Amino acid sequence: RKEVEQDPGPFNVPEGATVAFNCTYSNSASQSFFWYRQDCRKEPKLLMSVYSSGNEDGRFTAQLNRASQYISLLIRDSKLSDSATYLCVVRAGNMLTFGGGTRLMVKP
Amino acid sequence: DAGITQSPRHKVTETGTPVTLRCHQTENHRYMYWYRQDPGHGLRLIHYSYGVKDTDKGEVSDGYSVSRSKTEDFLLTLESATSSQTSVYFCAISASQPGITDTQYFGPGTRLTVL
Numbered sequence: 001r002k003e004v005e006q007d008p009g010p011f012n013v014p015e016g017a018t019v020a021f022n023c024t025y026s027n028s029a030s031q032s033f034f035w036y037r038q039d040c041r042k043e044p045k046l047l048m049s050v051y052s053s054g055n056e057d058g059r060f061t062a063q064l065n066r067a068s069q070y071i072s073l074l075i076r077d078s079k080l081s082d083s084a085t086y087l088c089v090v091r092a093g094n095m096l097t098f099g100g101g102t103r104l105m106v107k108p
Numbered sequence: 109d110a111g112i113t114q115s116p117r118h119k120v121t122e123t124g125t126p127v128t129l130r131c132h133q134t135e136n137h138r139y140m141y142w143y144r145q146d147p148g149h150g151l152r153l154i155h156y157s158y159g160v161k162d163t164d165k166g167e168v169s170d171g172y173s174v175s176r177s178k179t180e181d182f183l184l185t186l187e188s189a190t191s192s193q194t195s196v197y198f199c200a201i202s203a204s205q206p207g208i209t210d211t212q213y214f215g216p217g218t219r220l221t222v223l
Contacts, residue, residue, distance in 0.1 A: 004150070041217075042216070042217075043198055043214035043215060043216055043217055044151065044198070044214050045214070046211050046212075046213075087150065087151070095153060095166070095167075096153070096212065098143075098150040098151040098152075099150055100148060100149065100150040101150060
């Protein structure tokens with residue numbers, strides 16, 4: 001079983017749609033959680049951290065459920081520019097573990 | 109954007125040849141990392157450095173060595189490249205130890221093909 005699991009997608013959605021991605025992690029000692037965004041053939045970039053109480057950054061909302069070891073990312077009012085791969089990232093100790101990513105394609 | 113460059117950006121080499129990839133940063137960050145990214149595996153840590161001459165192994169270190177003689181440079185060497193090392197290699201930096209500040213900034217990547 002992978003330490004961080006994501007549905008690879010692709011998720012094909014129309015502009016303006018709301019889309020949600022999920023991620024599960026296996027290490028109960030994980031301490032920090034993140035979503036990174038990666039455009040095709042580019043480097044990953046931090047999108048947002050994920051806090052236990054849930055947090056929002058504009059159209060993006062992240063949630064963490066420690067009991068279920070589950071992280072989610074909700075994107076509202078999808079834009080064409082949101083098309084990318086979204087990586088779920090978990091820290092345990094001094095190491096980051098990356099999920100395989102979920103690909104999102106937003107269509108006009 | 110963080111000042112991280114990687115060289116070369118693309119390389120094709122033959123099995124058995126040595127290859128060195130370079131990561132250069134202008135941020136004076138203490139921590140540097142080498143990852144590889146392959147379809148179906150996500151990013152996996154190869155080696156990391158927590159200071160000049162201080163390095164440690166990551167998840168997939170076999171077949172790789174690293175060196176850090178200056179704060180700004182972190183070299184990844186494949187002593188004898190194999191086809192299984194065909195991948196995209198990313199360097200990353202962070203200002204502090206994970207847990208103090210978790211954000212890692214990535215370089216643009218090096219696409220390596222071993223024939």
